[in-house]
Amino acid sequence: MRLRSTLRLMTIAAVILTACGGGSSSTEPPGDGNTVQVQAFDRQDYNADGFSAVAGEITFRLSQIGVQEHTLTVEGLEGQMRLVVKNGGTDSGKLTLEPGRYVLYCDIAGHRVSGMEARLTVG
Numbered sequence: 001m002r003l004r005s006t007l008r009l010m011t012i013a014a015v016i017l018t019a020c021g022g023g024s025s026s027t028e029p030p031g032d033g034n035t036v037q038v039q040a041f042d043r044q045d046y047n048a049d050g051f052s053a054v055a056g057e058i059t060f061r062l063s064q065i066g067v068q069e070h071t072l073t074v075e076g077l078e079g080q081m082r083l084v085v086k087n088g089g090t091d092s093g094k095l096t097l098e099p100g101r102y103v104l105y106c107d108i109a110g111h112r113v114s115g116m117e118a119r120l121t122v123g
Contacts, residue, residue, distance in 0.1 A: 035059040036120065040085060040106065042066030044114040052121045055099045061092045070111065074120070075103040082107070097122045 034054050039047035040062060047065075062072040064085035072083040074095065083091040099122050106116035 035061060036104075037061045037063070038072055038104065038118070039063050039065050040070035040072070040116070042068040044068075044070075044106070044111050044116050046104070046106075046116060046118045048118060050119040050121065051104070052123065053097070055097060055122050057094055057096050058122070059092060059094050061090065063090045064088050069108060070106050070116065071108055072104055073107055075105060077102075078107065099123055 034056065036051045036053050036058060038051070038060065041047070042065070060072060060081065060083060062070070062083040062085050064070060064087065067087050069084065069086035071085075072091075073081060074097075077095060081093040081095050083093050085091050097120075102120040102122065104118045104120050105112045108116075
């Protein structure tokens with residue numbers, strides 16, 4: 001009888017501790033939540049074919065996975081932002097964009113035609 005009471009109390013305690021467990025972790029990037037994080041690979045490709053952001057000021061972060069030099073710019077806005085990375089480096093910049101569709105690409109000769117291009121949807 002005493003064993004049943006002990007087991008019952010342990011079960012209740014386990015349920016209470018589970019219900020009061022720790023908080024959830026966030027998968028959103030650090031910062032204001034309007035950051036486009038792009039990885040550039042030596043195979044002349046980005047980590048995704050499409051990205052999305054909210055209209056307004058957008059932070060772009062480019063990380064190099066490898067050693068080959070790559071860039072990130074927005075078609076039609078090349079003079080406003082051009083990120084450059086090489087040898088595992090990172091670069092970041094900001095643009096203020098209206099809702100619409102944009103094209104991100106690497107402007108190093110031959111890279112864009114090899115696949116270093118991605119769509120950006122701004123809502």
